[in-house]
Amino acid sequence: MAELTIKKFLLSVIALVALLPASAAKAHDPIILTTDQATPANGPLILDGTISFALYGTLDLPQDTRGFRVKFNEGDPVYISMLIPDLAPENQLDDASLPYLEVVDPSGAKTKLVTTERVTFAEPYTGTNYVRLIEQNTSAIGGIYSITITGDSPARFTVSVGQKEMFGTPVENINNRDLGVAGVMAWYGTSTSPTTDEQSPAMQSSEPEVSAQTEGADNNQANVLIPLLIAAAIAAIIAVKVSRTRNSRQ
Secondary structure (H helix, E strand, O other), rough: OOHHHHHHHHHHHHHHHHHHHHHHHHOEEEEEOOOOOOOHOOOOEEOHHHHOOOEEEEEEEOOOOOEEEEEEOOOOOOEEEEEEEEEHHHOOOHHHHOOOEEEEOOOOOEEEOOOOOEEEEEEOOOEEEEEEEEEEEEEEEEEEEEEEOOOOOOOEEEEEOOEEEOOOOOOEOOOOOHHHHHHHHHHHOOOOOOOOOOOOOOOOOOOOOHHHHHHHHHHHHHHHHHHHHHHHHHHHHHHHHHHHHHHHHH
């Protein structure tokens, strides 16, 4: 009976350990927009709009633009949201000065999406904070949607599309796909956008720090999980020995 209880305990610990990394991994696949991606035609082409992507960019001047395209099948759910970092100067702008979206669907119809809310939230995996300005759910016309981000003031922004979590899926017309979390943290830490597909000095100087932060998050998990597993294993071994000793004496 004691050995059966111990086995159940160990299985529970293993299940808990397996769940923790899965919850930490829930996030959008990041794409860093550069200054030469000012129009949808020059921006990335996401081949499956149902997959969760987050596109990070900066409007460096009033009326500056960034763009990208997204492909949907007929009837696909179209999820689009826009956020800004919960930092100055973005979180101090009035609604009229904040970035907004211009969406052109495959039929040529244009929709302007402007700020309708200010919902603040923390992103625990990277330790960053955001304000959601726009969130829209519609049904797709089959084809390619063109999305342009613009605004009356310089600002950092994030546009999220799709809700299906799947990392590493192909994206066309992009040369900096491997920036990942390092690119996000460099974008979050400065209001200066990279000027080319190559990393700017600010981004290059931020990468070691970002790597340390990412490794630190992983190490923190390991620092919790490894002692837990060791303690559980030791407790199990001791309990088994005690149980066997008692059985041998009976």
